[in-house]
Amino acid sequence: MSTADEYWDTIYTIKDPTDVSWYQQSPRTSLRLIESVARSDDAIIDIGAGVSTLIPSLASSGYTQLSALDVSARALDQLRSNDLAGDVRFFTADIRRWEPPQQFDVWHDRAVFHFMLETADREAYLATMNAALALGAHVILGAFAEDGPQECSGLPVVRYSISDLTQTLGPRYDVLASEQEQHHTPWGSVQNFNWIVARRAR
Numbered sequence: 001m002s003t004a005d006e007y008w009d010t011i012y013t014i015k016d017p018t019d020v021s022w023y024q025q026s027p028r029t030s031l032r033l034i035e036s037v038a039r040s041d042d043a044i045i046d047i048g049a050g051v052s053t054l055i056p057s058l059a060s061s062g063y064t065q066l067s068a069l070d071v072s073a074r075a076l077d078q079l080r081s082n083d084l085a086g087d088v089r090f091f092t093a094d095i096r097r098w099e100p101p102q103q104f105d106v107w108h109d110r111a112v113f114h115f116m117l118e119t120a121d122r123e124a125y126l127a128t129m130n131a132a133l134a135l136g137a138h139v140i141l142g143a144f145a146e147d148g149p150q151e152c153s154g155l156p157v158v159r160y161s162i163s164d165l166t167q168t169l170g171p172r173y174d175v176l177a178s179e180q181e182q183h184h185t186p187w188g189s190v191q192n193f194n195w196i197v198a199r200r201a202r
């Protein structure tokens with residue numbers, strides 16, 4: 001069994017970024033939810049950014065304090081090769097073992113938390129998130145819904161209802177919004193996602 005970095009580096013070596021199930025030409029839901037809570041000078045981090053179009057879209061929309069984290073150095077190299085407006089910080093790390101060097105105003109995760117299969121993985125992820133977010137910061141989390149796929153990129157996932165996501169964040173967070181999304185893969189199948197937007201209140 002390969003480690004997470006080896007697994008994902010291989011995926012990003014053999015696959016074109018536009019030929020993976022999670023590809024979006026425009027990350028509309030993420031952009032709208034981020035715009036609903038963030039100012040342009042807020043520190044925003046995309047967890048498991050991969051080669052997503054989110055960071056380039058935010059950079060060209062005028063967000064000035066962007067960070068991208070991924071376990072795959074290969075993915076971040078490809079993301080970095082975009083002609084990004086402004087400075088973006090890149091962190092090659094496994095989110096379960098990362099020590100954030102700063103706090104963030106917005107934590108965005110699309111299709112990464114659902115890979116945290118064991119209780120220990122989820123606890124480690126949430127401990128990192130809590131360390132990275134001060135009171136008043138926002139979390140935007142999108143995961144496969146309870147009726148979504150059982151696997152992503154050949155790996156098993158945990159599926160979440162909106163209520164599961166609320167419980168996962170726990171009492172420190174006030175939920176501001178939630179929604180369902182149907183993601184259309186490049187080959188036309190539909191994947192149901194659930195999204196939650198929450199504010200750290202305690």
Ligand SMILES: C[S@@+](CC[C@H](N)C(=O)[O-])C[C@H]1O[C@@H](n2cnc3c(N)ncnc32)[C@H](O)[C@@H]1O
Nearest residue numbers: 008022048049050052070071072094095110111
């Ligand atoms: C399904 S892709 C989603 C990519 C991107 N968020 C998007 O929506 O296009 C999952 C991403 O999470 C990254 N990833 C998986 N496990 C991780 C971990 N433990 N720590 C950090 N990144 C991880 C993978 O390398 C991959 O880029």
